[in-house]
Amino acid sequence: MTTNVDALPQAAEAKAPNSWTIALFNLRLWLKSSTPYLNLLGLAGFVLLWYLLTEYFKVPYFEKLPGPVASFREWVSEDPAYGISLYTPDYYQHIGTSVMRVLKAFVLATLLGVPLGLFMGWKKIFRDYTFPLLETLRPIPMLAWVPLSILMWPGREASIVFLTFLGSFFATVLNTLLGVESIDEVYFRAAHSLGAKPRHVFFKIILPGSLPFVFTGLQISMGFAWFSLVAGEMLAGEYGLGYLIWNSFILVQYPVIIIAMVTLGVIGWLSSALIRLVGDRLMQWKVREACR
Amino acid sequence: MNASASGMSPRGSISIREVTKIYDPDGAKVLAVDNCSMEIEAGEFCVLVGPSGCGKTTLLNAIAGFHGITTGEIWLDGELLCSGARTPSPGADRIVVFQNGALFPWFTVLENVTFGPVVQGGMSKAEAHDRARTMLGQMGLMGIENNYPSEISSGMRRRVEIARAMMNDPRVLLLDEPFRAMDALTKTVVHQFLLDVYDKSRKTVFFITHDLEEAIFLGSKVYIMTTRPARIKKVLDVDIPRPRDFRALSSATYLRLKQECIEAVHEEALKAFKAGEREMA
Known part of the structure; x- marks a missing residue:
């Protein structure tokens, strides 16, 4: 047969x-x-x-x-007029510095934000304690945090990473929470009916069930991270793409502004794509559902 | 695991004694179930038929342990399960198959079917997988164990869900209008499947539907419920021999029972309709 x-x-x-x-x-x-x-x-x-x-x-x-032709010529020049092109180590140092800062902030925001969101969605009492606080802190623009951040952290590096982290963190928590809430009540009932204990409910229902929202949240949070990073770097930086943009403006090196902006755009886009890729890898059930 | 599961002493008798359930959301008391009593023998295929929203599901949810009752008692195998003062927690001895399906979409068929034994800790993962494969094979569901629920047809999903319930060797199988959203052709397949499962296991089945034909075709006893508040209006003994197949649908007994059923239900449907009109006016 x-x-x-x-x-x-x-x-x-x-x-x-x-x-x-x-x-x-x-x-x-x-x-x-x-x-x-x-x-x-x-x-x-x-x-x-x-x-x-x-x-x-x-x-x-x-x-x-600055126009596209002038900027492009500068970008591919072996001997750039303003010192930044594909052939200068400085260019890569700016990129590397920014990427590292975003990476630190994003990883920290994910490691703290996802569990926090899951707990808020899981335990009502925990949510009741924390939700109003989250909703009050979340709308405060990142730039408003700059003075406190500078006061609190020694050196500019920590305060830039902190600002980047904040931008990323709230988006992650909120989307994870929404992810837990999006899980149909019937799955909880089914799990209980099948004899699941609280830890099973957490790891086998809440965690996988909220993943689609979590990954949407991570993409948004990555966007916020770059946004806050550039704001931070413009205020206090020595390296980094945000610093490069602001510095080029002050030094009247306009094509460099375009180079840094386009670079930010491309890296931002790549980082979102990377998150999507990891998400698809972890959520084959979603990918295959979409195929049908 | 347990000696009684092997069929020595049948398990799964349910005794529902004068159960009343009042929903009191915002002061507006709604009587959902009114003084309802029934005795379900171990191994009986019991079907509740009634108009939509009549309180059948309330009764099922009370047995399942999803919510309590206001007064009365529900006994399972001579043990008090549920009373006005006591709400049981849901458990794997009373597994529910839900109206719209509740296979976990993020788990494969195999992971879904082994969910119960794995979380209960009664079996190792490998053992559970072996048993699940055997069971899926016996139920004619081989070859799909690594697919996700979204990749198989709705009829398959229903059967997998019943298999997932049976993996736990429950005392009672609680089915809440499980085939409601299905087309007629798929229904004939899943009906036959459920009958086969029942014939092989002789589990107590508590089945809710608003479809008369389904009720008579599947059930040993059909309880016809009144419009809300739910009360038992009529009990039919379905003496169509088992194993049954589609031929039972044209037998004289079936047609006679259906006639009886239609008369009783029609009265209730009219009442529900008029009550609805009154509420509108």
């Missing part, structure tokens, strides 16, 4: 595809659709518009801005 599997159409659901097959399949599908080409066209259109406004027609107000 089990020999002639291929002949049965419904037997297809017996084969569980592995994650690589799914990823490859999706990539091929994506390349066949119009999406990637429209994506590129959209980007190219923006650069073209920027070029026309700043460098070709030199429209009032825009003429003061």
